[in-house]
Amino acid sequence: MNSFTKSDELLQRELKVSPLAAQTYSKSYRYFSKGFAPSYMDHGEGCYIYDVDGNKFIDFMCALGPITVGYNEPSVNEAVIKQVNKFSSGSLQSELEVELAEKICEIIPCAEMVRFVKNGGDATTAAVRLARAYTGRDIILMCGYHGMHDWSIGASDNHKGVPEAVRKLTINFTYNDLNDLETKLKENEVAAVILEPIQSNGPKDGYLDAVKELTHKYGAILIFDEVVSGFHYALGGAQEKFNVAPDLVAFGKGMANGYPISAVAGRRDLLEQIEQGVFVSTTFGGDSIAMAASLATIKILEQPGFYDHINKIGTILHDGIQERIDKYDLNDVLAVSGMPAHCGVAFEGHGSLSYLDVQSVYSQTILQYGVLQFAIYFLNAHHTEKEAKIYLDATDEAFSLIRKAIDKDSLDGILVGGKVDPVFKRNIK
Template identity: 35%
Template sequence: MDTEHTEQTEQTEHTEGAEEFLLPRSRAANERLHAMIPGGAHTYAKGDDQYPEQLAPVISHGRGAHVWDIDGNRYIEYGSGLRSVSLGHAHPRVNEAVRRELDRGSNFVRPSVVEVEAAERFLATVPTAQMVKFAKNGSDATTAAVRLARAFTGRARVAICGDHPFFSVDDWFIGTTPMSAGIPAATTELTVAFPYGDLTATEELLTRYEGEIACLILEPAGQTEPPPGYLAGLRELADRYGCVLIFDEMITGFRWSEAGAQGLYGVVPDLSTFGKALGNGCAVSALAGRRDLMEWGGLRHSGARVFLLSTTHGAETHSLAAAMAVQTVYTEEGITAQLHAIGERLAAGVRDAAAVTGVGDHLVVRGRASNLVFATLDENGQPSQQYRTLFLRRLLAGGVLAPSFVVSSALSDADIEHTVEVVAQACAVYRKALDAADPTPWLGGRPVKPVFRRLV
């Protein structure tokens, strides 16, 4: 019997009988996770509160665009590794590079030649940067950028783009979110916000705090394209008011172009940070930028030393090897273009399915084709966690794990076709709930919750 056909048939049966779709082993494993790990996961976005009640699968393994849970179910996965696994799980060229370095040792008392090669490869990929320093996660890189900007300018205030949901786990940012417990108000007061796309409001902020703002930090593009002239306008404002312009390219890096949004839009920041897709799931991030700024964290200057980035595992050889392999694959195989093509097909299919079933105004696909998300709106057109729960529940039962519709290059035409079929079936239920003006009977328990909230 054809295994692939059997799996697809089972997924379809799950969808038709979603109420019977159960994950007993995952449920037990989640209890064990919560008993030992605060929140039951090491990233809040992976928490089981982000999924329908008792339907948060615990993953056994993944290959390509598919993952399997410990209950034996296979899923087509989107948003892989919170956007980090853009080539698909266990990519052979990345795995080969990692294995080669594992046999040679992973960490030494002095820099490895791999650090030289990785820096050269990165700077060739992102030619708008002159120096780079590697770390293990995005928060360390963005916080290092902020610290460097403060040291360079002698100013304390940080201006963040208020439209971006996340910059760092560190106090200068998290203190501005609803999860600010444990962070002194004096720290939070040094962070101010400006709206994306509004140069007038940004200049008003810079004028109000003239001589106080060390940097402007933003994701250069997100769910909408930057308005014409916006990024260039920010560049001019940063220069005029003497502050450092920082691009957070954790998501836009590689998904917009190999060189990130700065490579696509042609506006050069003073500093930029990369991560996510850089290692295809391996832990590696990067702070890059102008030589005269970056050298403040080095040894070849006469000023006060800046503790920029100093991590025991920052130059772990196999992660740097993974990053080099990822950059090679992106360049040689045109991965960014593939991501856009796959995303465009998926978005078109989902929109058509939603329109045909009468929920086109309620299930809304947004974002650049390589970075798609979806919004679930209620009968009044307002964002709804209840309808999100209904939708996620039907997707899971149909073998689609999709907290977003962010694609990887491993997705096949058959994967997209099956996803659209499951979405269509989910939309039919969505329509029933809208007609009833009450999605409760289709939730199976409490609704999913936003990550950033003040109370549990």
């Protein structure tokens, strides 16, 4: 069993001065089985990370999606170092800003203009603001997670601190349910429909085309939130994969291999509003280091065969998970969730065991195999069939233990570490 002495010491120190001891909820120690997981990373190489105690893990989290071409990628490092020796943020913009904007407009189907910001939530918020200004309407129809800003998080269960008046302006609709969408479009003067185009097992045939048609029928702007899907399924994102171009799109995560940058892109007439009084401006939006990293990253993503490799490894994992669910007769408790490039396991409770009990057994087991992941995996260029086999071996062992736990309706003798305790929990078992 790995030792996490330094990691545990750092965790106790940080808990005294920073909530949850992590700046991102999903990287918190609470998302892993206590006693089996590190909390602090020292360095990464390819698809592996090394914690502060020297333990090595295959990383299937990829920093929650940003690491698309691998840790410590030489060409990205070289581009970043070259720019570091010039400047990061300066009193004038870098020529890299021009190059990256041109590249985004070249590779993203809907992009005629682009505006750079920092986080995914910045990009979705900018898109919503542009849509409201253009339509003169206030109501937003939303499907998925779109960041921490009030207009979005206020429509979730995690709305503490968001004014009621703001919360009323955003309405959730159900993915893959066109009747629900059209009903809400009829009932409200809608400025924009915003959704993550790929959720769960992906859109039904024709769904995204129909969403676009309905959105325009009722005079609203269609926004794809591709902060997650962008640069993971195809170079041009879900809109390229499914051949449906929205009016606006938000990108982030995977566009710079871990460096902080995001973008809102789309129709020229919508983006030009930024010159006409729609405020989308940030001090670090023109950070040249992140732009250098993004240009170097995209150059790798553009190489022939890149996405063929990602989809090949993803398919091995996707199909392998389902085979093992069938092997242990766990289809009432476990399900494959997602498409091959970004997929994993969904958990349900059974008997006296909650879904978190089941997930805790999974977490503890795969960590013992040296696999860092808590439910859904991301892939980068360095994941191969070797890492996929280790992942599936770990999953096989985890599922066998879950089967035992269900058969005895108890975690006794099976769960040795602590239970996972995510910040946001489902309202079901």
